[in-house]
Amino acid sequence: xxxxxxxxxxxxxxxxxxxxxxxxxxxxxxxxxxxxxxxxxxxxxxxxxxxxxxxxxxxxxxxxxxxxxxxxxxxxxxxxxxxxxxxxxxxxxxxxxxxxxxxxxxxxxxxxxxxxxxxxxxxxxxxxxxxxxxxxxxxxxxxxxxxxxxxxxxxxxxxxxxxxxxxxxxxxx
Amino acid sequence: xxxxxxxxxxxxxxxxxxxxxxxxxxxxxxxxxxxxxxxxxxxxxxxxxxxxxxxxxxxxxxxxxxxxxxxxxxxxxxxxxxxxxxxxxxxxxxxxxxxxxxxxxxxxxxxxxxxxxxxxxxxxxxxxxxxxxxxxxxxxxxxxxxxxxxxxxxxxxxxxxxxxxxxxxxxxx
DNA sequence: TAGCGCATGTAATATGTTACATGATTTC
DNA sequence: GAAATCATGTAACATATTACATGCGCTA
Numbered sequence: 001x002x003x004x005x006x007x008x009x010x011x012x013x014x015x016x017x018x019x020x021x022x023x024x025x026x027x028x029x030x031x032x033x034x035x036x037x038x039x040x041x042x043x044x045x046x047x048x049x050x051x052x053x054x055x056x057x058x059x060x061x062x063x064x065x066x067x068x069x070x071x072x073x074x075x076x077x078x079x080x081x082x083x084x085x086x087x088x089x090x091x092x093x094x095x096x097x098x099x100x101x102x103x104x105x106x107x108x109x110x111x112x113x114x115x116x117x118x119x120x121x122x123x124x125x126x127x128x129x130x131x132x133x134x135x136x137x138x139x140x141x142x143x144x145x146x147x148x149x150x151x152x153x154x155x156x157x158x159x160x161x162x163x164x165x166x167x168x169x170x171x172x173x
Numbered sequence: 174x175x176x177x178x179x180x181x182x183x184x185x186x187x188x189x190x191x192x193x194x195x196x197x198x199x200x201x202x203x204x205x206x207x208x209x210x211x212x213x214x215x216x217x218x219x220x221x222x223x224x225x226x227x228x229x230x231x232x233x234x235x236x237x238x239x240x241x242x243x244x245x246x247x248x249x250x251x252x253x254x255x256x257x258x259x260x261x262x263x264x265x266x267x268x269x270x271x272x273x274x275x276x277x278x279x280x281x282x283x284x285x286x287x288x289x290x291x292x293x294x295x296x297x298x299x300x301x302x303x304x305x306x307x308x309x310x311x312x313x314x315x316x317x318x319x320x321x322x323x324x325x326x327x328x329x330x331x332x333x334x335x336x337x338x339x340x341x342x343x344x345x346x
Numbered sequence: 347t348a349g350c351g352c353a354t355g356t357a358a359t360a361t362g363t364t365a366c367a368t369g370a371t372t373t374c
Numbered sequence: 375g376a377a378a379t380c381a382t383g384t385a386a387c388a389t390a391t392t393a394c395a396t397g398c399g400c401t402a
Contacts, residue, residue: 002362017381018380018382026306027311027318030322032263038362062370062381064381090204095318098314134200140343141271141273145201145203145268149204155328175389189354190355191354207390207391208392209353209354210390213354217355236354237354348401349401351398351399351401353397353398356396359392360389360390360392362387362388362390363386363389364387367382367384367385370380372377372378372380
C-alpha cells in the first residue's frame with residue numbers, strides 16, 4: 001500500500017522522501033504512517049519500475065532528491081484507486097483511498113462509498129450471527145469486544161451514509 | 174502480539190494449533206487474526222522458550238498436538254496483560270487485551286480503561302490541533318478522513334466510558 | 347476412487363520497523 | 375561549539391502471509 005500512497009502524494013506535487021514523511025505526519029498518520037526505512041526503498045523501487053523520476057537538487061546548501069510522477073505512475077495510481085474497497089479493521093485501506101478521492105470523479109466516489117457501506121453492513125451482520133453463537137459461553141470482557149465491534153460497525157455505517165449525503169447535497173438539491 | 178494471544182487462549186484450556194485458529198475465527202477475527210503459517214511456528218517458539226508444552230495424541234484416527242501452558246508461560250502472559258495500553262488505530266492491541274481482561278482483577282481493569290480513555294482523548298486533542306493547521310488547504314476528502322478520525326475518537330471515548338460505568342455498576346451501587 | 351475436511355508443518359515472499367551511518371545547516 | 379533539525383540511505387531484524395507438501399478419514 002505504501003507505494004500507492006507515495007504515488008498519491010506525488011500526484012499533487014513533486015516531493016522528496018523527507019517531504020513525504022512530513023506530509024504523512026500531518027495528514028495520514030492517523031490511519032497510515034511509514035518510517036524513512038520504508039519510504040526511501042519504496043521510492044527507489046518506484047523509480048526502477050519507471051513510475052516516478054528523481055531530480056537531484058541543492059537547496060540552501062542541503063542536498064535534496066525530488067521525485068516526480070510519470071504517466072505510467074499515474075496510470076498505476078488510478079488502477080489502484082479505482083477498485084472499490086471492502087471494510088477491514090486491520091488494514092484501513094478505505095481511509096487511504098478516501099484520502100485520495102479528489103482524483104476520482106464524484107459518481108465513482110459515490111459508488112465506492114455505497115459499496116463500502118454495504119461491506120460494513122455485511123460485516124455487522126456477520127458479527128450479529130457470531131453473537132448468537134458465543135453469547136452464552138463468553139465472559140463479560142470477551143463479549144464486550146464483540147459488542148464494540150458491532151457498535152463500531154453501526155457507527156461507521158452511519159458515518160459513511162452521512163458523508164454520502166453531504167457529497168450528494170453539495171452539488172445536487 | 175500473536176505469542177501473547179496464543180498464551181491467552183491456552184490460559185483457558187489446552188488446545189492444538191488448529192483449535193487456536195478455529196477459536197480466533199470465532200472470537201478475535203474481528204480485530205485480530207492469524208494464519209496457520211504464523212500460528213505453528215509461534216507454538217514451536219513458545220515451546221522452545223519453555224512457556225508451553227506439547228502432548229501428542231491420536232483422536233479418532235487423527236494426529237493432534239495439544240499444547241498446555243506452563244507456569245513460566247502464565248507469568249509471561251500476566252506481565253504482558255498487566256501493562257496498560259495506549260490507543261492505536263493501526264495495531265488494535267487494546268481490543269486484544271480487553272479480550273483477556275477476565276484474567277485481571279477488576280480494579281486493574283478499571284485503571285486500564287481509565288488510562289485508555291485518557292489516551293483516546295489525547296489522540297482526539299491532537300487531531301483537533303491538526304485540524305486547525307490543515308483546515309484551509311485540505312480538499313473535501315482529505316478533510317473528511319480527519320473528521321472521521323475525530324468522530325471515531327469521540328465514539329471510542331464514549332463507548333469505553335460506558336463500559337467502565339457498566340463494570341462499576343455491576344458490583345458497586 | 348475422487349474429493350473434501352481435518353491437521354501439521356515448511357519455504358518463499360512481502361512488508362515493515364529500528365538502529366545505524368553519514369553529513370550538512372541552523373539555532374542557542 | 376554543542377545540539378537540534380534537515381536529509382538520505384542501508385542492514386539487521388521482526389512479523390506476517392501465501393503457497394506448497396504431506397497424510398489421514400469420511401462421504402458420495
